[in-house]
Amino acid sequence: MSTAARPEAASVRLSARTVALYAIGSLGTGGYATLPGLVLTYFLTDNLGVAALTAGLIVTGAKIWDVIIDPVIGAASDRQYARTGSRRGFMVAGGLTLPVFFALTFAVPPSWGPTAGAVCVLLAFLATATSFSLFQVPYVALPAELTSGYDERTRLLGWRVVVLTAAILLSGAGGPELRGATADPVAGYLLMGVVAGVVIGVGMLIASRTADAAAHHMAADERPTAVAPAGLREQYAAGVRTLRRSQPFRALLGTFVLQALATGTMLAGAQYVATWVLRSEDAVTLVFLALVGPALLATPGWTVVARRLGKERAFALASILFLIAAASLVLAVWTPGPWMYGSIAVAGIAYAGLQSLPMAMLPDVISHDERRTGRGQAGTFTGVWTAGETVGFALGASTVSLTLAATGYVSSVAGTTMQQPDAAITGIVLAFSILPALLMAASLLTLRRYRLRRADIDA
Template identity: 30%
Template sequence: MASNDKLSIGVKLGYGVGDLGGNLFFTIIAFWLMFFLTDVAKLPATLAGTAILIGKLVDAVTDPVAGYLSDRTRTRWGRRRPWFFIAAIPLAFAVTFLFTNPRIADQNLLFIWAALAYSLACTVYTCVNIPYNALTPELTKSYNERTSLNGFRNAFSVVGTLLGAGLAMTLVGIVTPEGSADQTAGFTFMGAVFGGIMAVTAIIAFFAVKEPPLPEKVNSENIFKSYIAALKNKPFKLILVPWILFMIGVTVLTATLKYYFDYVKMDVSMDIAMLVLLVSAMGSMPLMVLLSKKFGKRNTYIGGMSFFAAVVLVMFFFGRQFNDIGTYITMVFAGIGLSANYVMPWSIIPDTVEHDYAEHGIRREGVFYGLWTFGIKLGQALAGFLMGVILDLFKYVPNVPQSDTSIFGIMLLVGPVTALFFVAGNIVLAFYPIDKKAYDELRTKIEARDGKQ
């Protein structure tokens, strides 16, 4: 398969299915890890948030290393595929372990366990996800075909989110009866099922996709020079910073929704609300692809996240007065905004990788996707830490009716705090420079260079 050819449906499906497991990991971390640590393992909210943050500090080392090493890997199966094939089964065990309550009474030891378990899961996931993501710019060089490829990826990623958000408590309930004071066994079962799905989807992607020929010129820079060079890429920085800010906002929202439906909107089914949100997001993806072709990737992304910010503010000001139908309608609109964060960033990042190659003539996709994946995890970690601090500040107490103060804290997280990060991300994103014309100029420059080699 030539990397410049239009991709077949089979390749798009085979590659896309890998993101089902990838996004399933992020979903169960975003939706359920904080709740598991505070309400099942009984770790105070601030310590739970800090444990998640420590996991991300570990990622600050492992993500760059994995990206750098995958750029330099040479096997008959390619550079990227061996990584996610070998790490698939360990990932299943790591996720199961993460959601297994160790029943440690000492808070300090419990905190250490949480930090270590989460760090382990993140490290194994890094070995799957960063090489997988780094394949995107290698599979096609077409500006619009990348948007199409990522449309398939994101359709599967929404399925992963649907499973992680909508099926999680059903799986917990299979083992642990609803209303049980101890959901330990249920969460372990949930972790095992979802970990298995992650492993299977990674293996499917390995067999379904063949890598294009390896580049003749190997990146000989050391790891520090590679990452310094990547961070000097202005277009990349102007999408990475908004990406982190958006991930903080999305994670704050999704993780707080469990508290929101448990303690604020107790008359509304969270399972139905999540299903509506994510089906709306999936259904809106083709719309985002069409809008990006008409208005450009940057403008579509800004418009989608602005709309999303408006919806969460509506939830803050009016959500408590909505009945169940009003809440579900709000979830439909939130899903439209969320779809922009599924489709647009993954179609933008390959263009910044091409910008780097046009300027320097060195292929370092793994380096960029190492930083990109770290940005996701950093956003989730900062969100978890922020949530823990705010929940404790507003006197949240697990498993009891909440005071007006703690409910207000939950509402702040759902609305203004989330919207603040969306607005901040849009301000930075407004300066992103690569549109269709600029990308075509990059491709002309690259083809001229490659033709001389």
């Protein structure tokens, strides 16, 4: 019998230690998701002199690599879990190797020239993405195996998002501070890459211990026997089959990808908004404080709302709130100023729900599929999920890069001062406001097709 099918499992409350160990993993996921999205494109265009379009292609290329390998890692994780009862091996490998590759991504000096610099950053970031996927895919699979309780999953993922939000705040605010800690921009970026890489790796290694807790929750004879085939072609086919047979997964994944694209667009545009709209490169720290500070406080509130209204309704409310806040920022085209921090703070309140609620809904989708089909393929599900999330964030950075290129943004190297045309500044504001709002509106249409409710999970 699978853990999803055991009625008594729904009433078991996870220990505080298990919840804490799992949540600490978000030190890694938050740091990796934030810093590259926030500063990598800017590092390429305004430190190495790489053209905006090329910079966008570099970030997108690394993310496409994620999309290729995530389903393979997910299927391999399922096989490891069926064989050993734990997904820890891949998680440890990712935690040990990511700090090195992350630091190398920001170790390229401008003196190498734009072409050599672009190639070196691409290779280092590809390696970083591989290490992160080794950790992230099995990490996202664990909640479905730790508990089958509808509200208990919300509690587990709620605390994860509290740490995730703190990690985003630490990375988004602390990363630029580390970058500016030295007078030399080259040394500053390297310092940021080394410190952030170590913090991310430590968080990953601590969270890997949760995989052993998942093994204790399921006896050896309860592990799923239906795992993905070993061949590459069959592994990809297994991912396609999960999409075909699970309508709730298709609806939730479509919603999450569109929202990852919306938030990824805002994230990639934040540094440009700080520099050219708020007229201070250091203002990116205040932007992150405005966005993430309220989110840190709002996550427990979204957990309460989800218990009263259901996760899907709470998710819709968070999406609508984010849409309104993002759309209001378009006024910065005509009247930029400190008032923008208020709209960003409202978006931050919504962002807490956009992170915690879909992640709490994904284990419901996995257990619902296992109950209907008897197949234990949590890793396959999360491999497809992580690939979809990666696509969203990658296209977010690409969207900003294309907008900059289309509006005449002028790239530069470290230590030089440039003026941007008015069209480029308008493009920055639109990429930070209207584009995310439109994407969020589209995600509400896909969310309407999500049909799982509490009764379907706790039945």
